[in-house]
């Protein structure tokens with residue numbers, strides 16, 4: 001059974017959906033004594049099975065498989081859809097956008113089939129609590145469950161649902177903000193403020209996520225009561241990461257751009273490096289999540305093919321400019337040294 005006490009460094013490499021968390025990245029983190037995580041939110045069961053099996057052949061260490069709890073979404077009227085497509089076509093007149101058709105998100109039950117078969121040590125969820133049958137099945141197989149919270153209220157619900165740990169995601173964190181409801185009031189607490197609130201009130205382990213980039217930050221989080229940290233941006237520039245070279249170049253830019261929140265790519269708030277797309281979509285309406293994500297996928301895939309960073313989602317936390325280009329093994333060693341010294 002997974003235990004934070006068995007990690008040689010109290011670190012979860014964050015799950016990062018969209019091809020970043022390759023089997024090499026995940027297995028190298030686990031080989032170095034951390035918990036490597038796959039971001040499988042948009043992956044097919046075939047990819048999930050393939051990547052999990054491959055990573056398990058590359059490490060004896062624990063692996064985490066992460067999924068989104070997608071809300072049900074309905075297509076708005078054709079006028080609204082037309083307006084959003086028009087906005088996107090102002091950026092990419094060549095793309096003949098196809099209106100997404102239901103189902104608008106992957107089916108969690110089929111995505112989880114390879115998970116039950118291959119039984120990674122940990123299963124984690126973002127955007128809410130999975131259905132009770134998932135909690136029960138995981139428990140029966142001794143798979144540990146972790147769930148993201150962005151507030152004390154969400155954390156208490158997670159504890160009540162019987163999860164084993166909470167990922168406390170502060171406002172500094174890169175990627176999608178894991179609030180349960182898309183447009184609920186958001187206190188936007190910093191990682192350490194949220195951590196402080198959660199360790200006072202929750203009885204299960206709390207993992208700090210957001211803006212943690214080096215071993216000293218890990219030490220600080222542990223001193224404040226965290227059982228571990230979850231780090232995403234710090235791993236983006238490793239050669240094992242699946243981030244595109246143009247994405248890595250902007251992360252490492254000597255004059256870093258700001259990281260900002262945008263709803264433009266997916267219909268949900270997410271933090272990433274500012275680019276032409278985020279500026280164009282600023283304060284504009286979007287289709288509901290995840291329909292907007294599917295729609296803009298056509299533009300993002302074209303941008304990836306032409307290596308155009310201005311139309312790609314460049315998810316990154318507020319401290320992304322501290323990311324290092326080390327291999328996963330070297331980064332884990334450096335973090336370990338900084339953490340203990």
Ligand SMILES: Cc1cc2nc3c(=O)[nH]c(=O)nc-3n(C[C@H](O)[C@H](O)[C@H](O)COP(=O)(O)O)c2cc1C
Nearest residue numbers: 014016017039126173174175210211232233315317
């Ligand atoms: C590129 C990227 C993709 C992400 N995708 C996911 C995801 O699929 N699932 C998830 O739970 N969190 C995801 N996150 C959020 C991370 O779990 C974590 O909260 C965040 O990376 C912490 O902030 P940091 O980037 O400053 O370390 C993502 C973060 C980034 C940077």
